Amino acid sequence: MGQAEQAPASRARARGSKPRSNPTPKAGRNLPAAIVVGLAMLIGVLGGLIFLPLGFVAVTTGFAVFGVWEIFRALEANGTRMPIIPVMVGTVAMPFAAYFGGLESLLFALLLSCVAVLLWRSVESPVGSANSIFAGVFALGWVPFFISFATLPLHTAGVMPALGLYPGGTVPAGAWQVAVMLLLVVSNDTFGYLVGASLGKHPMAPKISPKKSWEGFAGSVAGAMVIGVLACIFLLDRPWWVGVILALGTVAASTAGDLAESMVKRELGIKDMSSILPGHGGVMDRLDSIVFASPVAFVLFAVVSGA
Incomplete structure (x- = not known):
C-alpha cells in the first residue's frame, strides 16, 4: 500500500515535474468566485439604493439577519445559546426604524x-444566563445597530416613500453618500487584497489575522483615496480633500471591523462564519x-456636510 502511494510521486519526480496539488491562494480566497459574488452583491445593493430605497433597506435587513444567524450558530457550537427570537426581532426592526x-x-x-433579550432570558433557566444575555446584546450592537447607519442617510435626506420609489425620480444626496461608502469599502477590500497578495510581507496583527499585511493596508488606503476623490468630484459635488478624509476614515473602520471579526472567529476556533457565499x-x-x-x-459625512 505504501509503495503504491509513493509510485505516482516517484514517476512525477522522474519526469522532472512536481505532483499535482491544489494550493490555496496567498490571501486565502477563491479569487474568481469572490469577484463574481462580490460584483453581484454590489450591483444588487447599489441598484436597490439608487432606484428602490425601501428595497435597499430590505436587503440590508436580510444581510443583518443572516449575519446574526451565523453568530448564533457559532456561539451555540461553543456552548453559548443566544436568545435568538428577541435578537432576530430587533435585527429586523432596527434598519426600518x-x-x-x-x-x-x-x-x-x-x-x-x-x-x-433581558426579559426573554429571565423566564428561562438561570444556568448560563449571563453569557446568553451578553451574547444577545453584543450581537444586536455589532450587526443590526451598526449596519442600520447605512439606512440613516435616506431618512436624513427626507426620503421615506411608502412604495419605496424616490419622488420625481431624483436620487437624493443621502443615497449617494451610502453608495460612496459602499464603494470605499469595496475598494478597501479589493486594493488591499491585490497588494497584500502580491507584496504583503509584514503582518499587521499576526496573532489575529496573519494574512493581513501593512503592504495590503497601504494598498487599501491608496486605492480608497483615489475612489474617494473621484466620487466626491463626480458624485457628491464636494471638494477633493473630502474624499481623502472619507477614504482614510472608511479604511480605518473597515480594517478595524475585519480584525474584530477575525478576533471573534479565532476565539471561537473557526475559519469562516459559514460557507454560504462562494469565495x-x-x-x-x-x-x-x-x-x-x-x-x-x-459621522464623517455629518462633520464635512458644510464643506
Whole structure:
C-alpha cells in the first residue's frame, strides 16, 4: 500500500515535474468566485439604493439577519445559546426604524431589543444566563445597530416613500453618500487584497489575522483615496480633500471591523462564519467591514456636510 502511494510521486519526480496539488491562494480566497459574488452583491445593493430605497433597506435587513444567524450558530457550537427570537426581532426592526424614524428611533429600537433579550432570558433557566444575555446584546450592537447607519442617510435626506420609489425620480444626496461608502469599502477590500497578495510581507496583527499585511493596508488606503476623490468630484459635488478624509476614515473602520471579526472567529476556533457565499465564506465575513464603516461614514459625512 505504501509503495503504491509513493509510485505516482516517484514517476512525477522522474519526469522532472512536481505532483499535482491544489494550493490555496496567498490571501486565502477563491479569487474568481469572490469577484463574481462580490460584483453581484454590489450591483444588487447599489441598484436597490439608487432606484428602490425601501428595497435597499430590505436587503440590508436580510444581510443583518443572516449575519446574526451565523453568530448564533457559532456561539451555540461553543456552548453559548443566544436568545435568538428577541435578537432576530430587533435585527429586523432596527434598519426600518432608522429609515422611517431616524437616529432617535434607531436608538429606541436598540434599547427595546436589549430589554427584550433581558426579559426573554429571565423566564428561562438561570444556568448560563449571563453569557446568553451578553451574547444577545453584543450581537444586536455589532450587526443590526451598526449596519442600520447605512439606512440613516435616506431618512436624513427626507426620503421615506411608502412604495419605496424616490419622488420625481431624483436620487437624493443621502443615497449617494451610502453608495460612496459602499464603494470605499469595496475598494478597501479589493486594493488591499491585490497588494497584500502580491507584496504583503509584514503582518499587521499576526496573532489575529496573519494574512493581513501593512503592504495590503497601504494598498487599501491608496486605492480608497483615489475612489474617494473621484466620487466626491463626480458624485457628491464636494471638494477633493473630502474624499481623502472619507477614504482614510472608511479604511480605518473597515480594517478595524475585519480584525474584530477575525478576533471573534479565532476565539471561537473557526475559519469562516459559514460557507454560504462562494469565495467569501459567510455573510459576516463580508459584513465585517461594512458594519464598522457605516457609522463612521455617517459621522464623517455629518462633520464635512458644510464643506
